[in-house]
Amino acid sequence: MSQVLTKTTEPPPAPPPRPSRRGTHRLLGLGVALGVLSVAVLLSVAVGSAMLPLDVVWQALTHPDGSASHATVGDARVDRTLLGIVVGVSLGVAGALIQALTRNPLADPGVLGVNAGAGFAVTLAVAVFGVTRIEQYLPFAFAGAVAGSALVYLAASGGRGGRGGPSPLRLTLVGVAFTAVLAGISQTLALIDTETFDRMRFWGAGTITDRPTGTAGDIVPFVLAGLVVALCCARPLNAIALGDDAARAVGLRVGATRCGVVIAVALLCGAATAAAGPLMFVGLMVPHAVRWLTGPDWRWILAYSAVLAPAIVLAADVLGRLIVMPAELPVGVMMPLIGAPVLILLVRGSRAREL
Amino acid sequence: MNGVFVLRAGTLSLKVTRRAVAVCAVLALALVALALWAFTLGSYPLTLTDLAAVASGTAGTGVRTVVLEWRAPRIVAAVLFGAALAVGGAVFQALTRNPLGSPDVIGFTTGSYTGVVLTLLAGASSYAALAAGALAGGLLTALTVYLLAFRRGVRGFRLIIVGIAVGALLSSVNTWFSVKADVDTALRAAVWGAGSLSAIGRPAVLMASALLAAVALAAPVAQHRLRRLELGDETATTMGVPVERTKLLLVVLGVAATAAVTAAAGPIAFVALAAPQIARRLTGRGTSVDLAGSALVGALLLLGADIAAQHAVPGVVLPTGAVTVCVGGAYLLVLLVRESRRGR
Numbered sequence: 001m002s003q004v005l006t007k008t009t010e011p012p013p014a015p016p017p018r019p020s021r022r023g024t025h026r027l028l029g030l031g032v033a034l035g036v037l038s039v040a041v042l043l044s045v046a047v048g049s050a051m052l053p054l055d056v057v058w059q060a061l062t063h064p065d066g067s068a069s070h071a072t073v074g075d076a077r078v079d080r081t082l083l084g085i086v087v088g089v090s091l092g093v094a095g096a097l098i099q100a101l102t103r104n105p106l107a108d109p110g111v112l113g114v115n116a117g118a119g120f121a122v123t124l125a126v127a128v129f130g131v132t133r134i135e136q137y138l139p140f141a142f143a144g145a146v147a148g149s150a151l152v153y154l155a156a157s158g159g160r161g162g163r164g165g166p167s168p169l170r171l172t173l174v175g176v177a178f179t180a181v182l183a184g185i186s187q188t189l190a191l192i193d194t195e196t197f198d199r200m201r202f203w204g205a206g207t208i209t210d211r212p213t214g215t216a217g218d219i220v221p222f223v224l225a226g227l228v229v230a231l232c233c234a235r236p237l238n239a240i241a242l243g244d245d246a247a248r249a250v251g252l253r254v255g256a257t258r259c260g261v262v263i264a265v266a267l268l269c270g271a272a273t274a275a276a277g278p279l280m281f282v283g284l285m286v287p288h289a290v291r292w293l294t295g296p297d298w299r300w301i302l303a304y305s306a307v308l309a310p311a312i313v314l315a316a317d318v319l320g321r322l323i324v325m326p327a328e329l330p331v332g333v334m335m336p337l338i339g340a341p342v343l344i345l346l347v348r349g350s351r352a353r354e355l
Numbered sequence: 356m357n358g359v360f361v362l363r364a365g366t367l368s369l370k371v372t373r374r375a376v377a378v379c380a381v382l383a384l385a386l387v388a389l390a391l392w393a394f395t396l397g398s399y400p401l402t403l404t405d406l407a408a409v410a411s412g413t414a415g416t417g418v419r420t421v422v423l424e425w426r427a428p429r430i431v432a433a434v435l436f437g438a439a440l441a442v443g444g445a446v447f448q449a450l451t452r453n454p455l456g457s458p459d460v461i462g463f464t465t466g467s468y469t470g471v472v473l474t475l476l477a478g479a480s481s482y483a484a485l486a487a488g489a490l491a492g493g494l495l496t497a498l499t500v501y502l503l504a505f506r507r508g509v510r511g512f513r514l515i516i517v518g519i520a521v522g523a524l525l526s527s528v529n530t531w532f533s534v535k536a537d538v539d540t541a542l543r544a545a546v547w548g549a550g551s552l553s554a555i556g557r558p559a560v561l562m563a564s565a566l567l568a569a570v571a572l573a574a575p576v577a578q579h580r581l582r583r584l585e586l587g588d589e590t591a592t593t594m595g596v597p598v599e600r601t602k603l604l605l606v607v608l609g610v611a612a613t614a615a616v617t618a619a620a621g622p623i624a625f626v627a628l629a630a631p632q633i634a635r636r637l638t639g640r641g642t643s644v645d646l647a648g649s650a651l652v653g654a655l656l657l658l659g660a661d662i663a664a665q666h667a668v669p670g671v672v673l674p675t676g677a678v679t680v681c682v683g684g685a686y687l688l689v690l691l692v693r694e695s696r697r698g699r
Contacts, residue, residue, distance in 0.1 A: 106516065155688060177687040180625055184680030187549055188673055197542055201533045281523050333531045336523035343520040344503055347513050 026300050029293060033307040040314040044081040045073060048321050076209075082216040083208045083275060084317055084331070085310045088282065090223050090272040092309020093230050094265045095283025096290070096302050100237040101261045102168040105291065108284040111175040112262065114269040115278040116182035117148020122203055123186040127196040135212040137203065138274045142222070145270030152178050153262045166258070206277040206332020208317060219271035226267030230302065233260045237298040279332050282309055285339045289346055312339070375638040375645060382637075382651035386434065389655065393430050393662050394422060424557075432555045432563070433658040433675075436616040437626055439567050441634070441653020442574065442646055443612035444627025446605050449581045451515060457627045458497075458613040462522040464622040466496025467614075468548050469525045472532045475540055485547060486559070490618040496521060497610045501603075550623035550676025552661050559619040566615040573608055578646050581605070623676045625683035626653050626660075632687070656683060 045061075046052045052060075052073065059065070060073035094109040102111065110116070121144025125131040131140070156166035156174040166174070190197040236257040239247040247254050272279065286309040287301055294300040313331060316338055320329035395401045399421050408414035409422045444457050458464065470492020471485050479485075504517040533541045580601050583591045588598050616623065633656075634648035660678040667673070 106519065174688060177684045179684075180680050181684035181688070184624070184677050184684065187545075187680075188677040191542075191546060191549055191674060191677070192671065194538060194542060197545065198538050201541060201545075205530045205534050280526075284519070329531065330534065333527045333534075336520075336527040340520035340524040344517055347516045347520075348503070 026294060030303060030307065033304060033311070037307050037311040037314075040311040040318070041081055041085070043318045044084060044314045045077045047318050048077065079211070079213055079216065080209050080317070081314065083211060084314045086216050086219060086223055087208060087272040087276045087279065088310025088313035089306050090219075090226065090268040091279060091282040091313070092286045092305035092307075093227065093302055094268040094272070095285075095309070096287035096298065096305040097230055097233070097237075097261050097265050097268075098283070099287050100241065100298050100301075101258060101265075102172050103241065104168065104172060105288055106284065107172065108280070109265055109269040110179065110278070110280065110283070111172055112265055112269070113148035113152040113175050113178045113182070114145045114266065115273060115280075116179040116186075117151075118142070118145040118270065118273040119200075119204070119278060120144055120148070120182040120186045123189050123196065123200055126199050127189045127193055132199070135215075138215070138218065141274035142219075142270045145273050146266045148178070148182065149262060149266035149270070153259075203277050205330045206279040206335075207330035208276050208313070209328065209330070211275060215275050219275050222267050222271040226264045226271070227306075229260050229264040229267070233257055233264065234299045234302055237261070241296065241298065277332060279313070279335060281336045281339050282313060285343055286312060289342065292346060372638070375648060378637045379648055379651060382648070382655060386651060386655050386658065389658050389662070390430055390434065393433075393658060394426055396662065396666055397421075397426065428555055428557050428560045429552050429661065430658065432552055432560050432620070433661040434654045435560070435564060435567055436552075436620060436623065437630070437654040437657025438650035439563075439570065439612040439616050439653075440623060440626040440657070441630035441649040442570065443609040444653075445631035445634075445646055445649040446577060446581070446609040446612075447627070448631050449585060450602060450605055450609070452585075458609060462496040462500050462518050462525060463493045463610060463613055464617065464624075465522045465525040465529065467493035467617045467622060468529050468544070469496070471547050472529055472544055475536075475544055476532070480543065486618040489547075489621070490614055493614050493617055494610065496525065497606070501606060546674065547621045549674035550621040550679070551664075551674040552620050553672060553675075555619060563615045563619045566611060570608060570612045570615075573604075574646050577605060577608055581646075621674075621676060623657065624680045626656050626679055629683035629687055630656055 042054065042057070046054055046057050056070075057073055060070035061078070064070045064073075091109065095107075098109050098111060099105055099107045101107075104111075118141040121140040122137050125137065125140040131137065152171070152175045153166065155178065156171045186200075190200045236247070236252050239250055239252050240254060240257060244254050247257075269283070287305045290301050290304040290308060294304050313335070316334040317331040319338065320331055320334040323329055323334075391403065391406065394406055395403065401418065401421065405414060405418050406422065409419055414422075447457055467489040470488035470490070473492070474480075474484050474488030479488075500514065500518050500521050503521070504514045529544075532544065536544070580596055583594055583596045584598070584601065586594075591601075592598055613627065630653035631645075631649040634645055634652040637652070638645050638648045657675070657679065660682055661675045663682070664673040664675045664678040667678075
């Protein structure tokens with residue numbers, strides 16, 4: 001129960017959507033963020049137990065000649081970097097969506113039962129069906145994540161016919177309770193059998209390395225579908241942020257939007273978790289921090305999160321390769337190590353406000 | 356005053372509703388019944404007559420050993436620990452003004468786990484060493500979170516974010532340990548991390564009881580101050596409550612209650628979170644905290660969970676913490692679904 005996410009407050013009203021100087025600034029900022037992401041991508045390809053100069057990286061990408069360093073780039077680093085980008089985009093966008101949906105600046109995509117569902121399905125696969133290979137985890141984790149979020153959404157709707165969908169607070173509470181139950185059962189299953197425990201502890205750390213080739217490609221269709229749904233929900237979210245009644249007053253279908261957001265989060269997070277294991281904290285921290293840059297307009301928060309979350313995932317992964325050379329720290333371990341101090345500084349800083 | 360009367364002791368006074376008193380009485384009766392039943396369960400079957408014989412001192416040595424040495428410590432521990440966790444939870448929920456605020460939020464549980472991990476890494480694995488590590492880790496973490504969140508006073512929101520951040524940091528340390536350590540050591544840490552009353556003996560119960568007695572003495576004052584704080588910081592100040600000092604005291608109280616349990620049994624999830632909420636719905640007192648009701652519900656929850664952990668699956672003793680998570684979580688789910696039906 002570490003990620004108990006709680007405070008349900010109304011974010012301040014969205015600013016009028018007119019092209020202003022502020023809009024130009026945000027566009028410039030997004031450009032800078034894209035620059036940061038490119039640097040992170042380059043570093044991710046170049047840095048590791050074998051350090052490669054950038055011109056070698058470039059050659060390996062454009063004219064691979066089969067040498068050892070080119071093989072490193074082609075086989076391992078590119079795959080890993082691509083996976084990092086896909087996972088990062090998914091978690092960043094999903095985090096922003098779930099924070100908008102629950103009107104809770106501290107909500108994590110895990111609130112929806114995604115991680116618990118995936119973890120439970122993988123534990124079952126390992127403990128009951130005797131699955132041993134990582135590539136076999138993928139369908140189980142994805143199915144578990146999607147089923148988990150669907151169950152949370154349905155339980156929170158409570159058979160209410162769903163005119164407005166479940167209220168933000170109820171969604172959070174049901175998600176937390178559901179997560180606790182499933183995590184408890186998974187934990188018990190793992191503790192009973194040493195073999196299961198041994199496999200689960202590695203999956204549970206969260207990493208983007210040692211994945212079968214093409215994992216990123218496998219999840220991309222789901223991620224793209226999730227992003228499209230997210231894009232459709234971005235505008236209505238600004239209205240919903242003002243409250244259900246206000247949203248209805250401007251002719252919005254609140255229930256449909258909520259349902260769409262849940263589908264998007266399930267697709268994005270399910271895919272990311274299936275591929276990388278439960279990566280905590282990205283989806284919580286990035287949108288939360290991004291709000292300080294963009295203000296309360298969800299379209300900008302989504303855009304910034306989509307760019308900055310992969311940058312941070314890659315940066316954490318690169319640092320994880322350097323910090324205990326020649327061993328590596330998985331990105332799931334590194335992420336909070338660099339993210340938590342930033343979050344604490346932000347909340348202590350003078351610009352920190354009660355959201 | 357309709358169904359409301361006031362208890363006075365010295366300068367303290369508490370408003371109590373008839374319903375709250377009735378609910379507490381029923382809860383207490385249920386607790387006694389459950390405890391008696393727990394005494395009779397197990398591979399060595401006992402009847403209530405045997406229990407009476409032990410109480411009057413006429414029982415044989417075998418029965419006395421089973422009752423006093425084996426079953427009593429575990430049952431007493433379940434009751435006391437459940438009550439303590441619930442009180443800790445109620446205090447934090449009131450402080451953070453948030454139904455999900457619990458000692459977990461200020462990183463206590465994760466910190467205790469890190470303490471245990473470090474103790475194991477240092478090569479010690481005795482129960483006393485693990486308990487000391489857990490206590491030190493939890494208290495240090497709570498203190499760190501409090502200090503980091505302190506900036507001209509501590510506000511619930513900042514406390515929660517700093518708690519989440521520090522908790523995430525520590526849990527990544529724990530994950531790293533779990534991945535790096537050999538299976539046996541990692542499993543030992545994980546078993547501790549699940550929370551269990553299996554290894555509870557008399558010394559642990561006595562130690563915890565002493566600490567909890569101190570907490571119980573402070574509880575009426577805490578209850579009084581909490582009611583005032585719930586009216587808002589400004590109002591409480593005008594009523595003569597020293598707000599920041601009170602908050603610090605309450606944090607210490609909540610942490611002490613949780614620490615006593617965690618050191619002895621490992622982190623037992625969900626009692627702190629669920630018990631105050633269940634109590635509130637039973638006593639029907641709106642948003643106000645009720646420490647006595649919470650304590651009773653917590654004791655019932657943990658005792659019931661511990662009985663289930665020992666006897667629900669034949670041949671397997673589950674960690675108590677795993678059962679509390681399932682039971683507490685499932686109950687909260689049912690409650691929420693039912694409420695949404697009613698509030699149509």
